[in-house]
Amino acid sequence: MTLQEFKTLCAQIEREYTDKISSAADLNAVEELRVAALGRKGALTELLKNLKDFAIEDKKAAGPLGNALKTALTAALENKTRTLAAQALNEQLNQVDLDLTLPARPVPAGRRHPLSIAQKRMTDILSKLGFTWAEGPWVEDEKHNFDMLNIPLHHPARDAQDTFFVQTGSPLSMVLRTHTSNVQSRFMEKHKPPLRIMAPGRVFRNDSLDATHSPVFHQIEGLYVDKNVNMADLKRDLTAFMKGLLGDKTEIRFRPSFFPFTEPSAEVDVKCVFCAGKGCNICKGTGWIEMLGSGVVHPNVLKNCGIDPEVYSGYAFGMGVERLAMMMMNINDIRTFYENDLRILNQF
Ligand code: PHE
Numbered sequence: 001m002t003l004q005e006f007k008t009l010c011a012q013i014e015r016e017y018t019d020k021i022s023s024a025a026d027l028n029a030v031e032e033l034r035v036a037a038l039g040r041k042g043a044l045t046e047l048l049k050n051l052k053d054f055a056i057e058d059k060k061a062a063g064p065l066g067n068a069l070k071t072a073l074t075a076a077l078e079n080k081t082r083t084l085a086a087q088a089l090n091e092q093l094n095q096v097d098l099d100l101t102l103p104a105r106p107v108p109a110g111r112r113h114p115l116s117i118a119q120k121r122m123t124d125i126l127s128k129l130g131f132t133w134a135e136g137p138w139v140e141d142e143k144h145n146f147d148m149l150n151i152p153l154h155h156p157a158r159d160a161q162d163t164f165f166v167q168t169g170s171p172l173s174m175v176l177r178t179h180t181s182n183v184q185s186r187f188m189e190k191h192k193p194p195l196r197i198m199a200p201g202r203v204f205r206n207d208s209l210d211a212t213h214s215p216v217f218h219q220i221e222g223l224y225v226d227k228n229v230n231m232a233d234l235k236r237d238l239t240a241f242m243k244g245l246l247g248d249k250t251e252i253r254f255r256p257s258f259f260p261f262t263e264p265s266a267e268v269d270v271k272c273v274f275c276a277g278k279g280c281n282i283c284k285g286t287g288w289i290e291m292l293g294s295g296v297v298h299p300n301v302l303k304n305c306g307i308d309p310e311v312y313s314g315y316a317f318g319m320g321v322e323r324l325a326m327m328m329m330n331i332n333d334i335r336t337f338y339e340n341d342l343r344i345l346n347q348f
Helices: 001-021 025-039 041-051 054-093 114-128 182-190 231-246 299-304 321-329
Strands: 139-141 174-176 195-204 216-226 252-259 262-271 290-299 315-318
Touching: 001 025, 001 041, 001 054, 025 041, 025 054, 041 054, 114 216, 114 231, 114 321, 174 182, 182 195, 182 216, 182 299, 216 231, 216 290, 216 321, 231 252, 231 262, 231 290, 231 315, 231 321, 252 290, 262 315, 290 299, 290 321, 315 321
Parallel strands: none
Antiparallel strands: 139 174, 195 216, 216 315, 252 262, 262 290, 290 315
């Protein structure tokens, strides 16, 4: 075979197979063409066998020609395969009654409840201050809700007017916990200092529902016990907490108060965010809003939990989540949180 004949045959094969490939009807036909052109006995394969008889100069000219043709046919076969596969898919899709241009159905996304948002913001800040999560039961015995917290038997808080009593089979007198302070006695009974916990949760009081009261609400308890913990630590941490929650300009004040389980005790007020301290309905003209109770843990409480008050001391605080949430979110009626009106919930 001469070089010229080789070239002519190459051109013929190219023409023939390019045509056939482009008009192939299906994937089987493409495969047959691949075998016919490039298979072991294929047209191009057979043609290339002639190369070995060529003189070296002719080989240099014919070799690349043959290789280029092989590459071109391979590419043409692959292209055709892809086109046919796409066509097959389109046909399949056309058979189903499917309109891909239709807008997607909206997926109704859930969201956090404003109280959960508020609680999370508070616990996030407390955890940065080193507090770890703790929990206690809602249905509690009087021992953990009252006695161990140094609340005497005839204290008014234990009255049925304030407390829900629960009938259980238990020989202990049970109540719905009136504060998260039950977690103080529960936790210190089991764990010894140093300890620093926050205990968020639901609490229950026999109050009727109005704009500022609810029989079910939420508190977050804080408790820090170690050597030499004092009122100054409390003041520092609560100041940091309130600024973190309500902004750097937030002002707070400590007002002497009384709780059986802390001595000394203080209530913490925040300068009213609604009127910037000028006095309005919400702060009842005082310019301050009461936010939480706190104090230095009473030595009797430590003793009741088996902790030596000569060695250890601590502070505790309990704050109302609803109160703070109302401040943060500009909500002026506590009932808003429980009515589950989607027009309101969707705003947070
Ligand atoms: N338990 C108190 C209340 O519910 C708040 C409090 C907690 C006060 C811890 C002092 C220390 O009102």
